[in-house]
């Protein structure tokens with residue numbers, strides 16, 4: 001029998017919460033602006049699967065990357081998040097407990113829950129650090145299964161409730177499932193989270209004692225940076241003015257990217273575009289893309305796209321992709337190489353992206369224009385420059401992290417907008 005039958009699930013029908021619904025707590029430091037390194041996960045190279053047709057359905061690029069959650073706001077569509085072990089994924093350091101214990105967790109703008117693997121563990125995935133032992137932390141508290149937070153089906157948990165096999169156990173047991181088959185089951189808890197000089201008490205997180213899936217030894221858990229109430233960003237809420245941002249360096253630079261909390265995005269050329277009304281899930285950062293242009297060619301899109309730090313490529317509707325791809329080809333005046341075993345399409349033979357005579361392409365978001373240059377539109381691969389955009393026949397469309405490179409990108413959950421400022425992220 002499926003373990004789900006062990007749960008009593010309360011289905012409260014309440015309005016979609018806004019991020020302030022989970023009460024933010026006072027930080028112990030006054031200065032709520034802080035910054036952490038985003039560490040690109042080790043990978044030999046970006047891997048595209050499915051053959052170089054350039055028409056890949058979501059998920060075939062990275063089978064480890066889809067997130068499907070079964071709660072009612074999360075099952076409507078499948079979205080890629082930062083959980084890709086294919087070179088597009090970022091880790092961050094996070095310390096939990098008193099005294100603080102440091103972990104390396106995946107920074108994921110495509111999901112909400114913060115969780116780490118805990119002892120005693122029934123089934124944990126391999127990891128380098130010791131498991132978190134909540135009994136050794138003086139500030140750890142278990143959330144009761146009778147509490148409101150455990151019985152709110154708007155929080156993006158796949159399931160949460162009391163374990164009815166253990167009638168004397170008051171712990172809130174949660175399950176979160178990710179589309180690649182990874183899942184975590186554990187006890188919903190609160191504890192102090194610390195970054196360098198900033199401590200945040202009573203952060204809700206999952207203490208996972210049963211994990212299955214692909215989280216490898218580089219990650220001890222996930223830090224959810226989505227827009228939903230349980231995400232780290234929403235929990236810090238007013239303390240960081242509901243703002244976070246990051247600046248992604250080119251992979252070839254070898255310089256770590258930065259993730260900031262509480263900082264405004266400013267600078268020459270900054271544009272802000274509103275978040276589209278979210279009918280399905282508050283987790284994803286969805287913006288409206290009116291059109292894309294290259295030189296004098298303008299292709300209407302009139303659809304929404306998700307800005308996701310964890311998806312490598314940019315996904316466009318197939319018809320838009322075809323037009324854009326032809327315009328790019330015409331603008332650079334080169335013939336793509338014909339080699340189906342490459343797995344990417346199209347690729348142009350060129351020693352360096354600097355040699356590409358590319359006029360740039362403009363993404364016309366509803367709030368303003370974002371200009372992508374060669375390094376945002378192609379990735380270099382052994383004497384080739386391959387187009388970093390692919391076609392998909394079904395939404396969601398995604399503005400991926402190659403396109404986001406060298407922009408300071410800010411998310412403001414209160415103003416409900418995403419901002420882009422062209423920036424040299426290696427010196428940010």
Ligand SMILES: *[C@@H]1O[C@H](CO)[C@@H](O)[C@H](O)[C@H]1NC(C)=O
Nearest residue numbers: 039040041042043091217218
């Ligand atoms: C990547 O691999 C190198 C060499 O094996 C190691 O020193 C480094 O810590 C790894 N980085 C991450 C983020 O795991």
Ligand SMILES: *[C@@H]1O[C@H](CO)[C@@H](O)[C@H](O)[C@H]1NC(C)=O
Nearest residue numbers: 003006163164165166173185
């Ligand atoms: C609920 O408790 C039973 C009895 O200890 C245990 O076998 C089961 O794994 C628990 N369920 C979960 C989801 O932890």
Ligand SMILES: *[C@@H]1O[C@H](CO)[C@@H](O)[C@H](O)[C@H]1NC(C)=O
Nearest residue numbers: 003175177181182183185212
């Ligand atoms: C977790 O994933 C494994 C493997 O995919 C699956 O067998 C198991 O039923 C899942 N557990 C839950 C609680 O969804």
Ligand SMILES: *[C@@H]1O[C@H](CO)[C@@H](O)[C@H](O)[C@H]1NC(C)=O
Nearest residue numbers: 294295296297330331332359
């Ligand atoms: C774009 O249009 C302008 C005005 O019609 C024209 O002068 C220019 O040559 C065109 N550029 C290209 C690349 O076609």
Ligand SMILES: *[C@@H]1O[C@H](CO)[C@@H](O)[C@H](O)[C@H]1NC(C)=O
Nearest residue numbers: 301302303304317393394395
């Ligand atoms: C966005 O694309 C989807 C799928 O192609 C389509 O069903 C929907 O109508 C589009 N939205 C708009 C505003 O065109």
Ligand SMILES: *[C@@H]1O[C@H](CO)[C@@H](O)[C@H](O)[C@H]1NC(C)=O
Nearest residue numbers: 052335336337338339340341
């Ligand atoms: C590409 O190569 C394949 C196999 O070598 C060949 O069948 C096909 O005609 C080529 N296509 C073009 C456009 O040259």
Ligand SMILES: *[C@@H]1O[C@H](CO)[C@@H](O)[C@H](O)[C@H]1NC(C)=O
Nearest residue numbers: 337338339340341342343382
């Ligand atoms: C095609 O690409 C593969 C993989 O990069 C490479 O090994 C092979 O030599 C290429 N073939 C041609 C004809 O260029």
